[in-house]
Amino acid sequence: MRYSVCFIILFIFYSSYAQSQLPDLAFDYKSASVKTDGDKLIVSTGKVERIWKLTNAGLVTNSFMDQISGENYNNLASQVKADWSYYGLVDDTSNAHLVHLSAKQSNDEGFTSDHIEIVAEFIYPSVETSIKYIIWAYPDSEGIRTQLFIKGKAEKYIKNKELSQREDILFELVDGKNRNNYAAGEFAERYITTTAQDKNSVQYHAMGLDPKKNYKLGFTWWDFEGNRTNQTVRITSVDGEINQKVVAEAQLPDYKNNKDMFTTVLVDLPSETLLDGTCRIFFDKNKGEVAQVAEIFIYEEGKKDIQIANGIIERIDELKKNSPQNYSLMGYVDCGENIQGEKLIATGRVDYVPLDVLGTTRTYIGYYNDTQHRNKYDTPILKESVLNKPIDSEESVNWSNIVKVEKGNKGVILVKESHKCVNQYGVDTGEFIVSEKGVENTGTSLFPSEIDPNEYKWCWASWSIAYSGGKEGSQLALKEFDRLRYPVDPSRDIYLQANTWGSGRNKEASKEANILVELVSQA
Template identity: 30%
Template sequence: MNNKSLMAFFLGIILVSALSSRAGRNEQQKAIYRDSVFILKNAKVILSQNKIIASTGKIERVWKWTGNGLQTISLKDLLYNKEYAKISPKLRSDWSLPGAISDSSSAELMNVEVTQNNDEGLSNMHLQIISTIKYPGAKLLVQHIVWVYPDAVGVRTQLRIKALDGFVAKGIRDDEKKVNSYGYNMELAGPLCDYLPLNFTIENQRRYWGYYNNPGGRHDPSREMLQETVVSGYPVFLQEDNNWASGLSVEYNRGSEGVCVVKESPKCVNQQAHLTGSFYSGPEGLKVTGWGLGAEEIVPDRFRECWATWTILWNGGNDGMQLALKKFDRMRYPVFPGRDMFILSNTWGPADPDGARFTEEDFLMKEMPALADIGIDVMQIDDGWQKGGRSSGARDFEPRYKGGWKKLKEEADKYKLRFGLWITAKYATAEEMKKNIDSLGFVSWKVDFDQLHNRQDYEERIKKYRDVLRYGPMKTQFSLCPEYDDPRYGWYYSKEFGSIYFQNLQEGLPAHLTMVPYQVLRQHWLMAKYFNSDKLQVMLQNPKRTNAERSDATQHSHSYCFAMGVPFVPCFFQSAQFLDPQGKEELKGFIALYKKHREKIFTAYTFPVGDKPDNESWSGFQMVSENGVKDNYLLLFRELHNNEPIKKIRLKFLAGKSIAITNLQTGAVMIKNADSNGDISFTVKKPADFLFLKYNVI
């Protein structure tokens, strides 16, 4: 072991920052410690005896300095006193770069910094550990970053890389590689970004999951958004690799507890995006690859970020795993009701298939009072409002209307409506967005037609979004679009800026985008399993105007179709002017009821319950509050071809408990007792109808 490295570790300069509660500014205090302890509420970081011990109060992860890098030697659930790092680490460093940094590369630990950080207000406050390591032979500096949130069920790790004088990219392999072995192409791991010494010799199963991009191309029942595979069988003698999943849950004790690992990257099942790597489970433990940084992208003038990794501990079966994942996701990407909670309309909704004519000033002037009457909060003007170009070539994002925004803004203010605007991701500038915010006061941006092929593309977009958010904090936000089969943002990345735009839905053209209620409900139900619903903007169409030759939407009510979006960010992807009087009154009443409970729903954790929608089942959503006792909600749908007016639904976290239920549409109150499996019977008298319920645990 390198004496210089040890000295740097024990006597390193530690930067401790504390937030001033009054001024909201970081005050940094400089000190030298041999044994150092840093505390933020229940989170604690200890630097002692050549180790970094990071505790959230609920889980603890420990790294040891080896002279080659930092090595994970412990991963513990503190609440259940369960140790998951069960084998002696086979690797001396949690990271590697084939052709430059190997497990035997000599390294120097330059310093360790521990600070309080909240990522410019875009994440929850946490202790940030930055260890800077020099690799003289590779001519590289590596920063290993850990985010330790108080009371979190997980920790976040990330690498940053910088070139030193003399660095040469040639000969470095920055991706996975296929190696032919007796006619079979076996995968050789690429750059390692995280490592856990998990035991795959004892009883376990591996659950891989991921979501597809291009949701607009996944409307028929055979093309589900979620891919999920459970692999059983142990020991794992040969390395098991998976290159399509965003998450892996290693499940022990008959699936009742385990370790969940998520790649914070733009990876999708059908779109690898930029160097997002794989999961490798085997005799050495769990290896996570994919730096997201090509060798030619490593530069000498700054550190560049790699994709981050979440390590989450859970118990309570798959329900408990879903809850743990959603809780940590919300630590990383906080819920911002004041910024992101609204009912959005979008002018492209009635398109057939072109919707640009609905951006004309005369149409918008008629639309605003109609939207306000039924309770819409934000009118988003899609492609066509800008001065220059159309579709992917749109530029010059200033209003083309005579007199600019003046007339439309005055009318919107009269009806207390806010604005949203469509832009192209690449060509809209921060300056243009700021100018529109100045004119309109609030803007929700729909970001379209992006293609992100390399690290520079990601850096340019993120810089732009952060710049605009800093300029108008809580006055602007973004919905990023994963449409089309292009590398974009994925589902666990860039959610701090707003939400992810979901499927386009139309009334009739193009044909494959026609709204079919059970198919819409099916995809929403699948998305709710491993994704926080407050970050998904879903499109809600007018069922009575939908082409009856391609859909049974006309046999469903307006409120039924709107209710499918209640757990998410509802986008009224239609025109209020085109509602018939009955539909207008129905929606007006339901939206008013929903708004009374909206914030509690928005800040809850949403889970799919019942059966997967197939047009003849009972299905729905369970929305569980942070405390799980008060202010919980249920949406239960009896589908069109279902013949069961009474149905037992298995609810989560309620086994053996009694709940007081209020039917929010009728006001009826009842007490129901869940059996030992959490099953409770509900009644919906007719098909294509639903229940909107609130419950408290007694």
């Protein structure tokens, strides 16, 4: 057993030939170990072993073994060259140079359990970018944690424009502000409870339409607070010279007074307003407190299936399924969300496990946010989706933090260590993609403008966990790894918390007299 820090630092002079061997490295801590063997980096916890291969593009996992059951997960047909990528900057065709490889014992300054920390650092000279890849191997753990750190001049070199090459119709909020009504979250999904609102009129600029084609405009609205809201909907040309009412006057569904749920409205989009391929959409208040709209979507005549950048996949699929006959969904905006468009397209890949997914069952798991309004049978806190149909090309899910891939009561769990929720995407939390290549965990947390040339910035970490024993075995393996990753320190983690921010429905609760009574009750 060795506790001394082992560092291997490589100074690489760029040359025309690729690196083919890793430097010698061997380090043990309790049952965990790391060693190199030629072009292989072999990391073991004593219960799982993950092997990476050095390639021209970086390191790629080519084996993940459950050392207890003997099950070895690999995919010999995979052509992936690195576990990571940053779209438009670093990919399988990039040339990487290993400049640092080290291993030491660590506990992240007391914030996690003792483990071996392996650091591999690569530079990509052609794009002036560096990637630091950190692996944590906890002794006797059924999982391994990995995390990317990136620095460089991303904005200078991203010329691919994958993040902005979009086929879907774009929406720009011109007049109005985003609002999320948390209280309404007890009764409807977030894409309904989040709205764009304005005292007089909400205005959107829709771009990317074709004046020669026929469109239908759809939207959802709801007067949850019962303000007797009455609205008119107008479509105008971009210069306002052509102005047409598509909804003369409409009373929004009143939940507070009548328990009416939201409604969906579908109207023809006047082609004469689309002279330059754009139009303006107005939701004018006639009566009530504010003008408001929850969602806007546009269908185009003809059969197409394009990627819609806005919204959660489940809602987009629902709208596609309910398309009018011989129409296809071409644009969507969740009016209450600030994060839209390119910011819902993953910037890159942070982890990859080369599984053979043939004949597997995939279980996607995620938590809802705003839990104080999810306390009924039909508003669960946890969402699970089980899929077992054959995968034609790829299967992608952007609402879950966990994917479990199982066959014969054995399998692998991938976890994204992020703030993603089922009903709130968060910041570049990406998606899980399951395909013939294996399982990919995408979304880095970093947009190109946030990558610094002088300082490493972290990406969302990933857990890979092997298990046996079916559902119970997978739950146990996940919980045990979670306890290692986030050990409980009684002096830091056990505390009493009172609800000091009151109720959103009864603001009297936040007055000083009530707060003083609550403080006494918690003393």
